[in-house]
Amino acid sequence: MTLIKLKALKKLQMILSVLQVLFMIIIMCQNSMNCVEISEAEKLYSLSLIDLRNNLGFLIRLFIWQKIDLIKKEQERKLLQNQEKAVDYAFPQPKYAEALEKIQKQKNINVYKSSNLIEVNKNNRKATFQNMKTGEIQEIDFDLIHIVPPPKLPKFLQDSPQIVDQQGYLDIDEYTLRHKKYKNIWGIGDCSNIPTSKTMAAIFSQTPVVVDNLYHVLSGKGDQQLPSNYDGYTCCPIFVGNGKLMLIEYKYGYIANETFMAHQEIPSQFFYKLKKDFFPWAYWNLVPKGVWHGRKAILPAFTKAFTSI
CATH class of the missing domain: 3.50.50.60 (FAD/NAD(P)-binding domain)
Incomplete structure (x- = not known):
């Protein structure tokens, strides 16, 4: 953090x-x-x-x-x-x-x-x-x-100039989330220099990548071609009033990357309810059990049918 x-x-x-x-x-x-x-x-x-x-x-x-x-x-x-x-x-x-x-x-x-x-x-x-x-x-x-x-940034990063970039953030590869110099260091979240908005949704998408890549390395399968990459996905829910919310989703390069439909720039009561009720429930009931991985947990094949709407 x-x-x-x-x-x-x-x-x-x-x-x-x-x-x-x-x-x-x-x-x-x-x-x-x-x-x-x-x-x-x-x-x-x-x-x-x-x-x-x-x-x-x-x-x-x-x-x-x-x-x-x-x-x-x-x-x-x-x-x-x-x-x-x-x-x-x-x-x-x-x-x-x-x-x-x-x-x-x-x-x-x-x-x-x-x-x-x-x-x-x-x-x-x-x-x-x-x-x-x-x-x-x-x-x-x-x-x-x-x-x-x-x-x-936390003191342990301030006191470790060899592992941070010029701005003081943990210097990691934006795709594999592995440190660029020290291969035993991995990073996610606010302290990393990943060029995307630092949100809870982003961290939930980053976590499986680190777990998959770290397990791959620890299993002795080598570290040259890691199996998972993070695409920069993040989500910024913005409440606009009147019980409506704009669910902003994008990835690296600020490329729109919606989960539910192609026109999420239109504020919706559905997104408001999602943010107000479902996301907090998932945070307290699914995240502690390790069964919630953010967007990937709600992106089954059937939702892809809505991406052209």
């Missing part, structure tokens, strides 16, 4: 107890849910300081659209999205990016790119940003703010 850098943002550690400031890590906690009582918020901001390899990017929209769905009064609502790396798109996968941009316009959400949050003034409810291209400083008022700090 990855940690978060609270020290990366000036004064951030001092405002953890303020109800108007929410962190992804406590979205489901009481502090966060109490903020739903703010029913007259005019300026609702969600801020990301992360790079695209992290698993939290899609949670920005999930959070902001959940709150908008709960705040009933019709008024101006704004989303200010900052990312550590300047990007000019709503989502890295083109088809879903187009769909998300349409929803943002429908919900009157303004997305400001290339801005970096550098300070939060809790008393005056002001956030200070720096334009990543021009260096210009801008101070903005907010009623409710959601912040996703940048990730922080």
